[in-house]
Amino acid sequence: xxxxxxxxxxxxxxxxxxKTHLWVLEFDQEQPRRIDPILGYxxxxxxxxxxxxxxxxxxxxxxxxxxxxLEYRVVEPKEAARQIVSYTDNFRFNRTQPWTH
Numbered sequence: 001x002x003x004x005x006x007x008x009x010x011x012x013x014x015x016x017x018x019k020t021h022l023w024v025l026e027f028d029q030e031q032p033r034r035i036d037p038i039l040g041y042x043x044x045x046x047x048x049x050x051x052x053x054x055x056x057x058x059x060x061x062x063x064x065x066x067x068x069x070l071e072y073r074v075v076e077p078k079e080a081a082r083q084i085v086s087y088t089d090n091f092r093f094n095r096t097q098p099w100t101h
Contacts (some may be wrong), residue, residue: 002028005061006075018077023061025053025072 005025010017012013027048035042058074065072089095 001030001070003065003070003072004028004075005058005065005072007058007077009077010080022054022056023058025055025061025065027051 003025004027005023007023008020010020018082029044029046029049031044032047033042053061053064054066062072062074
């Protein structure tokens with residue numbers, strides 16, 4: 001059963017970085033999802049898709065996958081390129097774009 005090991009990105013709804021330092025192991029979908037004809041809910045009989053295991057380090061997640069005999073792939077995290085912005089830069093005399101209201 002294939003699995004994916006990754007480090008989650010920061011949520012767009014909050015400015016904090018909680019839960020972004022942990023590594024997560026998730027199982028891939030084995031069965032296709034189906035729509036219930038009566039209620040219209042999407043469901044699946046694949047129970048491993050609900051599992052989400054967290055680890056302190058990538059090495060721990062890989063060791064777990066190897067110990068359990070899982071085939072896995074590692075998705076490397078993309079570091080955000082932070083741009084330092086200062087409020088006073090809005091009023092610099094050598095600003096490239098004119099300040100408008």
